[in-house]
Amino acid sequence: MSEPVVQDPRPERRPKLAERLVAELRSQVVSGRLVAGQKLPTESRLTETFGVSRTVVREAIAALAADGLVEPRQGAGVFVVEQPTSAFSAISAELGNKISHALNVLEVRMGVEIESAGLAAQRRNSAQEARIYEAYTDFDRLLASRQATGKSDFAIHRAIAAATNNPFYVEVLDALGSRTIPCDVASPWGTESVLTVEYQVGLQREHWKIIKAISAGDAQGARDAMRSHLSASQQRYRDRLAGFDPAETAPGETAG
Template sequence: MKIERKKVSMQVVDHLKQMIKDKKLKPGDKLPSENQLTEMFGVSRTPVREALSVLEASGLIMSRQGGGSVVQTASIDHFLEETQFEFVDSQDILNLLETRIIVETGGARMAAERRTSEDLKIIKKKLEAVRKAYEHNEIGHQEDIAFHTAITEATHNPILLRTMKNMSDLYEKAVKFSLMKNMGILGKRTKVLNEHERLFNALELGDSAEAEKAMYEHLNNAKKKFEQEIGRLP
């Protein structure tokens, strides 16, 4: 029998999902605290936080103000899916990534040429949110999308912005899938953050060629990673 190796955080995810399916945790129930979960599973706090972030992104739990998380109201969709990402059509994701490479590389060049000082402040603020999500071991898909959207807005091309918004649903699923696969892998998460920072630096300098190159390499790396996940590359 082949032994499957899984990240610690994903093992915690599996255990908590099973507890929900077995009704040991019911809709509306408050989850044990992070400290209690670390003791329950014999792991450190980092994988527990990563697991809670994944479960929240998949819609199984919801964070409450004042701390703690509760199980969401039962939904057949939640229990049929391992996570919503696993049922996304892989060819659709690849098509989207190819489209993003075509659209956003040109968009990055244009943004470097057209961005205003106010645009740059907004992009920097979005980058700081990406960095904060990284530091807190969160998936950070919404922050990632906001960063890329701010760059598109800096092109001051309404048709380009509308094009990005028209594929927003699949766009969000693709970004979630990609970033979720990095959870618990510090090297990959650091690499993605560095790619965002390189892109911002090029925009700040108004270097259109470097901005285009940085965006291409960033998105092409995401495409390669996805192809590896679905077994199209060795």
């Protein structure tokens, strides 16, 4: 944690104002801060709250409506839809509680997060890097107090996705939600045997390799570290599906 932060000299891509507003409102819908049937703030209030123009607000609302997250009603306002119809929301709703589905989730994550780690190494700014470290530290805090670490584990991966400065990487993880970290005690797949201290310490070692590569601006190293991290997780679930006992994994040989 004390290693110096190496900044990438290349300028980061700055998302358009409308993209930022879309990402924020989408996050509020996915997290439940904006619930189904709730009316969005007025156009005037959104312009004031986010410091953007009415044109930006209208562009953002149009994008959310196209994704099936909100519905403009003439003369009444814009409302969060009762059952979002976006493809990402549908993915989240259809996933079941089987180990085979956990493997499906991990396969999607392999396709998304390996590249997101590389892009984070190239594009992250100091604030985004700090958020990655904060999530990593929070994992340590929860582990020390013997609390479930799934939320902080997810926060690490989400912060890395955010550091790509491409909001769609974050959108995919938000859509997967709690299924992103299936080994957590709160997950349908979680079992006490895979949540030993040794197991979680091993996870942190894997997380640290990813974060160190991102801090060094080592895009390929970050991709390799993320691939190793997720591949280990895949193997653990394949073993469980085949009937092996995860408790037999030696301390430090993590897989999730």
